[in-house]
Amino acid sequence: MKIYEMKIAPNPRRVRIFLAEKNIPMEFVELDVQKGENLTEAFRAKNPLMKVPVLELDNGKTICESVAICRYFEETNPERPLFGRDAEEKAIIEMWQRWVEFYFLMPTGMCFQHSSGYFKDRMNPIEEWGRECRSHAEKFFDILDNQLANNRFVAGEEFSIADITALCTVDFNRVNRLSIKPEQVHLLRWYKEVSSRPSAKA
């Protein structure tokens, strides 16, 4: 079993933190995505969308998409659940996980892609859309601060996949020159706690 990834990208980091929280050892294969090492026919056979990370199972099948990979390991290693324990907790974690992905990670990534020119050889950057995404990402810092005023972690009292996605997105926002503001005290308190978990170094 191995994972194809690019260490500096935010999505592979989500998977590495998840594995570290579960104490699951893994073999990693580094690809330089900016140089296009993912744009080969060999890699297309592993992921038709040619993105990282990709988990290759010992039977040769591949699982793409960070959260699908995490969910695979939640099933095979259910101790220390990160997607919730009962129906209500699972639903609330899924709700927050999706909010963080759709209204924070995605505009963060699109702001970067549409503003920086990083992938301009393989996409059509639209500056106005990049600016719009930046303002969406910036607003979500407030939504998180508000939620964390009454909750230890993003989806409640337990550390979950939603915290992993939020942490990776806050950190990746360096590329957009967006960071937690001094008045976002609840978000700062949370950031200090989750960043100091050993898994954050994964």
Add this chain to the structure above:
Amino acid sequence: MKIYEMKIAPNPRRVRIFLAEKNIPMEFVELDVQKGENLTEAFRAKNPLMKVPVLELDNGKTICESVAICRYFEETNPERPLFGRDAEEKAIIEMWQRWVEFYFLMPTGMCFQHSSGYFKDRMNPIEEWGRECRSHAEKFFDILDNQLANNRFVAGEEFSIADITALCTVDFNRVNRLSIKPEQVHLLRWYKEVSSRPSAKA
């Protein structure tokens, strides 16, 4: 227990089809989102992002996000699983479900929102981004046709949440004047099959 929704929108339909597949009865409360019936303080207390659908549990807690609502019912009514049975099947369904959401449903919705002016009172439509999203959505019809050449359903041999998302997205693309092309024969074969399930009328 009740669900706040708008019947013509694609996300509430995903939940209705899911419930119909599971034979779960439900009370629905219709909101006219275009008229802003979701933009009240009462509704903000149910969903801070003010979107539909929202599931209100009998204990007063609310679950937002279509897939989080579906997952709640997968847990409470596990017969006839729609998210998969074992770790590998769950991961593959999650992978396809996410691909269909990210590369088909989202550009479909953004094409509509950025091209039609439907929500121009509450967002900043960017026509060039609308056109870009239209071309992304159009490409995904080919990805689905290709996948369905060798699979009965989107994520394999079993009907799943990924088929529900794909069906609702194909149908919603009427607003973007995008539909299955005659040469996409595998997609047409699948569409005919999933559309004729009783749940498709939900």
